[in-house]
Amino acid sequence: MRIDIDSCEEILLTITRNKTRSLLTAFGVFWGIFMLVALIGGGQGMQNMMQKNFEGFATNSGFIWPQKTGEAYKGFRKGRWWRLNNDDVARVRQNVEGMAVVTPTVNRWGATTIYGDKKYSAIVKGLYPEYNHIETQQISYGRFINDVDVSEARKVCVIGKRVYESLFKVGEDPCGKFIRIDGIYYRVVGVCVSEGNININGQASESVVLPFSTMQQAYNLGHNIDMICFTVNPGVKVSSLQPEIERVVKEPHLISPDDKQAVMLLNAEAMFSMVDNLFIGIRILIWMVGLGTLLAGAIGVSNIMMVTVKERTTEIGIRRAIGARPRDILQQILSESMVLTALAGMAGISFAVLVLQVMDVATAKGATRYDFQVSFGLAVGTCVLLVALGMLAGLAPAYRAMAIKPIEAIRDE
Secondary structure, eight states: OOOOHHHHHHHHHHHHHTHHHHHHHHHHHHHHHHHHHHHHHHHHHHHHHHHHHHTTBOTTEEEEEEOOOSSOBTTBOTTOOOOEEHHHHHHHHHHSTTEEEEEEEEEEEEEEEEETTEEEEEEEEEEOGGGGGTBOOOEEEEOOOOHHHHHTTOOEEEEEHHHHHHHSOTTOOOTTOEEEETTEEEEEEEEEOOOOOSOSSSOGGGEEEEEHHHHHHHTTOTTEESEEEEEEOTTOOHHHHHHHHHHHHHGGGTOOTTOSSSEEEEEHHHHHHHHHHHHHHHHHHHHHHHHHHHHHHHHHHHHHHHHHHHHTHHHHHHHHHTTOOHHHHHHHHHHHHHHHHHHHHHHHHHHHHHHHHHHHHHHOBTTBOOOOOOOHHHHHHHHHHHHHHHHHHHHHHHHHHHTOOHHHHHHHO
């Protein structure tokens, strides 16, 4: 359909004559398209924010730690405490098929960390280098713990971002310098800048990592460990291995096979899947609400155009009497509907993008942005949808206008 300059002037003149009615109708379309674009952009930003929290964390991982027993078994009373040890790691690694990485961790909360006259209460973790497969360690200075550190029980450490900021000057290289942790000196070999927002054994930014063997010796832990972390091979689900893992862990500690409380297993894979399903549901809800609101606006446009056609019955009849073709009447009504819808829709898109930009700036953390925006393709698609809805909204009024007979229109006047 071609709309020339004269047609546009005529359309705008008609809209101006019905200013109040047109503004109310345009506001319905404006609000509908604003809701759709703002909800889509906001939902995308929230998803990006959640993914940032999970960034660097293995999605096929799991974690095991002990709890009080929930049942009496082989002479042991209910409510007994028990501990994991180094042998449990070897058992899980050797007896459960499908495991990729199995590594233990130990930790201490609230350890006093001192450098010079500065002090910080940190979380001390004893890790193997393999833990990097569970939670990626982004190193800004130096390196992470290696196998030689563990085999020789070296007194070295990797400090988190907040520990570094609290003990050292900005831009200062801490590698090679000694910090005191609970009365023992350790040489700093690296700085980890990972945030570690998933709170497994404490956030990485607030932690000091020691070689696993060094940690066991320094805190006299013997062979006891706090947690077993693992990942599974590609194509294997953590949930499918969970019964076998629990069996292998329970047997040597004389825990009832039916005890659901004694062994706590956190399935990170299920957690990530749940989050993905949640955002799929949110996106479906967003489209339902947005399209529903937009459709209501389009229906409003159609109703207003119906009223306009009824008020202009005489005008349309005279135009038909002096030679206007049905196609001309159809083009006029559809053009008015499409222009009204497009103008209101463009304003709604622009305002939604402005609001999303404000949200993006407000939620940014330094250089980290969560992209509360919509893609260019989505914006173009929304414009096409607007034009289509404007055409559909004008069809019924247009056909009603085409059905007006000149003699009946003049008689109606």
